[in-house]
Amino acid sequence: MFILITGGSKSGKSAAAEKIAVSSGLPLYYIATMMPYGDDAHEAIERHRKMRSGKGFETVEKYTDVFEITIPKRSAVLLECIGNLCANEMFSANCKNAYEKIFRDIELLNRKTGLLIAVTSQVGEDGIVYDSGTMEYIKELGKLNARLAGLADCVIETVYGIPLILKGEKLHCL
DSSP states (O other): EEEEEETTTTSSSHHHHHHHHHTSSSSSSEEEOOOHHHHHHHHHHHHHHHTTOOOTTEEEEEOOGGGGOOSSOOEEEEEEHHHHHHHHHTTTTTTOOOHHHHHHHHHHHHOSSSEEEEOOOOTTTOOOOHHHHHHEEEEEHHHHHHHHHHHHEEEEEETTTEEEESSSSSTTTT
């Protein structure tokens, strides 16, 4: 099963994703995609480590090429987050088409797991026109989110900590 969780900044996406993963009863893996650059990144990483503490997650730091990770078939994988993964792939020296590559990588990762929960962010809704690199990132992430939503069995948007089912059946743990 593939679950995509989206929402704005600090909307409760991670908490909902962790709750779903933990309730699965499967071995837990957390794929961390945030590169630890700068104070804000270090603070976010530490906050997420504290949230997962004591829940049984094995953390795998993988900033690109997430399909390469070896994970037991019967496991729950929390991939956080697609926005970071998109930026990492787009701005790496070797990537020509990040959108296609990331989608393919997530398809392959999904086939390896019992449950894949991917967290993404809603960007580009503020109406601000940014520099060309940022606008390209917003466009690519938006396309990727739409395509992943099509692939997903369940799509959840979190709003003020409330998970709203946009696609699929309501999950018993929410």
